[in-house]
Amino acid sequence: xxxxxxxxxxxxxxxxxxxxxxxxxxxxxxxxxxxxxxxxxxxxxxxxxxxxxxxxxxxxxxxxxxxxxxxxxxxxxxxxxxxxxxxxxxxxxxxxxxxxxxxxxxxxxxxxxxxxxxxxxxxxxxxxxxxxxxxxxxxxxxxxxxxxxxxxxxxxxxxxxxxxxxxxxxxxxxxxxxxxxxxxxxxxxxxxxxxxxxxxxxxxxxxxxxxxxxxxxxxxxxxxxxxxxxxxxxxxxxxxxxxxxxxxxxxxxxxxxxxx
Amino acid sequence: xxxxxxxxxxxxxxxxxxxxxxxxxxxxxxxxxxxxxxxxxxxxxxxxxxxxxxxxxxxxxxxxxxxxxxxxxxxxxxxxxxxxxxxxxxxxxxxxxxxxxxxxxxxxxxxxxxxxxxxxxxxxxxxxxxxxxxxxxxxxxxxxxxxxxxxxxxxxxxxxxxxxxxxxxxxxxxxxxxxxxxxxxxxxxxxxxxxxxxxxxxxxxxxxxxxxxxxxxxxxxxxxxxxxxxxxxxxxxxxxxxxxxxxxxxxxxxxxxxxxxxxxxxxxxxxxxxxxxxxxxxxxxxxxxxxxxxxxxxxxxxxxxxxxxx
Ligand SMILES: Nc1ncnc2c1ncn2[C@@H]1O[C@H](COP(=O)(O)OP(=O)(O)O)[C@@H](O)[C@H]1O
Ligand SMILES: [Mg+2]
Numbered sequence: 001x002x003x004x005x006x007x008x009x010x011x012x013x014x015x016x017x018x019x020x021x022x023x024x025x026x027x028x029x030x031x032x033x034x035x036x037x038x039x040x041x042x043x044x045x046x047x048x049x050x051x052x053x054x055x056x057x058x059x060x061x062x063x064x065x066x067x068x069x070x071x072x073x074x075x076x077x078x079x080x081x082x083x084x085x086x087x088x089x090x091x092x093x094x095x096x097x098x099x100x101x102x103x104x105x106x107x108x109x110x111x112x113x114x115x116x117x118x119x120x121x122x123x124x125x126x127x128x129x130x131x132x133x134x135x136x137x138x139x140x141x142x143x144x145x146x147x148x149x150x151x152x153x154x155x156x157x158x159x160x161x162x163x164x165x166x167x168x169x170x171x172x173x174x175x176x177x178x179x180x181x182x183x184x185x186x187x188x189x190x191x192x193x194x195x196x197x198x199x200x201x202x203x204x205x206x207x208x209x210x211x212x213x214x215x216x217x218x219x220x221x222x223x224x225x226x227x228x229x230x231x232x233x234x235x236x237x238x239x240x241x242x243x244x245x246x247x248x249x250x251x252x253x254x255x256x257x258x259x260x
Numbered sequence: 261x262x263x264x265x266x267x268x269x270x271x272x273x274x275x276x277x278x279x280x281x282x283x284x285x286x287x288x289x290x291x292x293x294x295x296x297x298x299x300x301x302x303x304x305x306x307x308x309x310x311x312x313x314x315x316x317x318x319x320x321x322x323x324x325x326x327x328x329x330x331x332x333x334x335x336x337x338x339x340x341x342x343x344x345x346x347x348x349x350x351x352x353x354x355x356x357x358x359x360x361x362x363x364x365x366x367x368x369x370x371x372x373x374x375x376x377x378x379x380x381x382x383x384x385x386x387x388x389x390x391x392x393x394x395x396x397x398x399x400x401x402x403x404x405x406x407x408x409x410x411x412x413x414x415x416x417x418x419x420x421x422x423x424x425x426x427x428x429x430x431x432x433x434x435x436x437x438x439x440x441x442x443x444x445x446x447x448x449x450x451x452x453x454x455x456x457x458x459x460x461x462x463x464x465x466x467x468x469x470x471x472x473x474x475x476x477x478x479x480x481x482x483x484x485x486x487x488x489x490x491x492x493x494x495x496x497x498x499x500x501x502x503x504x505x506x507x508x509x510x511x512x513x514x515x516x517x518x519x520x521x522x523x524x525x526x527x528x529x530x531x532x533x534x535x536x537x538x539x540x541x542x543x544x545x546x547x548x549x550x551x552x553x554x555x556x557x558x559x560x561x562x563x564x565x566x567x568x569x570x
Contacts, residue, residue: 012372013370016369016370019366019369020355023358024357024358027357095353095356096349096353099319100349100355102319103347103349104370104371104418105340105342106339107338258319259318259319259320259321260321
């Protein structure tokens with residue numbers, strides 16, 4: 001088989017897994033979408049309005065406009081992480097769905113990539129909802145905001161892969177609390193979601209700059225508010241590097257866990 | 261490997277071994293299964309049956325030895341091999357998020373089969389599994405037997421050449437078990453090669469052309485069920501329950517007794533006729549005994565012992 005044919009087969013099989021997931025999702029799309037729209041509306045209105053009164057302008061933006069891009073990125077992170085941890089673990093251990101898939105020609109790498117694609121799709125759905133809400137609230141500057149969608153997808157790929165690394169060594173659902181509490185939450189607080197990071201001590205700024213969320217926000221915020229985009233390739237590179245390294249590690253570890 | 265050999269030899273292993281924590285769970289297994297054979301693997305818990313089957317589908321890396329399935333070397337060709345085999349796992353993993361019909365459809369998609377093909381096959385397989393009426397039902401609404409039949413139907417979605425079943429009837433009631441047996445016989449008639457593990461001697465005896473008794477990762481016996489009973493054990497068994505020591509002493513005087521075993525308060529006498537022992541029993545007032553032809557279970561116990569395996 002030629003290399004191209006092999007890549008195509010890999011993608012086709014991963015896609016069949018993605019299709020399975022979207023089929024399940026579409027059965028419960030109603031409540032799921034309500035969550036996707038409801039949460040950002042609450043965050044933006046309550047925090048944006050309430051806090052905005054005290055905060056005034058941030059980096060030349062209304063607080064609500066500043067917050068919207070942060071909320072969008074956070075939701076991309078949360079959607080992908082949840083899918084990559086709780087849902088993936090359910091399919092791996094509880095329902096043994098993966099083992100079923102692996103009795104077909106599908107390999108572990110394809111299962112993992114299918115999961116990552118699906119989790120990133122969840123990020124995309126969630127960010128799309130936020131963009132619609134933001135548009136209604138008048139928080140979107142111009143058509144450049146459409147480029148937020150591919151960034152959201154990439155962010156989803158990145159955090160889904162990281163989550164699957166965690167899942168690969170999880171013994172129960174409780175295990176995920178470590179990752180959420182020790183990694184995701186501090187990262188969200190320190191990456192410029194709620195306030196610009198230049199108010200933080202230098203060392204902490206550096207910490208936030210080596211984590212991927214900061215780079216997602218650095219792309220999304222200017223795209224949403226019409227600001228100036230800088231270091232685009234660096235930001236994309238960080239997200240892609242974290243993502244591919246984590247995906248490779250997750251595949252390796254999950255293979256060791258299932259095929260033993 | 262010659263093309264001719266690969267056609268008739270569906271499974272071929274030489275010195276196939278698997279170690280867990282340094283202990284051989286499958287120990288230098290030499291196994292050849294020909295096309296069209298219905299092969300049963302019997303063995304107590306922990307004998308290595310599931311591990312062997314997992315190696316056949318490429319779900320378990322082997323530590324040494326060689327294995328080829330359908331003429332293709334494993335594990336390199338695992339994915340290709342799985343295109344042509346069907347698997348009914350020991351633990352059900354039907355998709356609880358889907359209906360019966362969708363379970364077949366979605367699974368077929370994993371094989372890269374088109375919607376058109378799957379529409380037709382789904383219909384055929386629902387009929388085969390007698391589940392037409394349940395097509396739209398959720399998995400949670402199915403009985404244990406229906407789930408097993410659906411798992412079987414699902415394993416056939418790719419028209420496999422080899423079907424691997426790991427304890428397909430464990431935990432089913434007799435009716436549900438017989439329904440599965442009937443389906444398996446149909447498949448055998450269609451020329452499919454089947455490998456099945458089971459705890460039920462009766463199942464192996466009724467279904468299989470060939471029975472392999474496995475214990476501690478090794479093959480203890482391998483023959484047609486009838487041959488096994490003929491070759492491995494005396495023709496008759498006398499079971500005497502709760503007899504006094506004095507009576508047992510008298511029974512043991514029968515010179516035609518080839519073997520004697522005691523398990524709890526039951527004594528087993530193995531032999532051909534056992535005329536003397538039967539006379540003694542008839543004359544005594546003890547009537548709690550059973551004289552019967554030996555069966556596969558006796559062979560199994562002889563080969564694997566009476567100790568409990570957990
Ligand atoms: N993944 C594993 N890790 C460690 N030991 C295992 C693993 N799988 C099976 N075993 C051990 O290998 C032995 C054989 O198991 P198995 O093949 O499941 O037996 P069977 O199916 O005949 O009951 C058992 O002692 C079991 O505990
Ligand atoms: Mg087993």
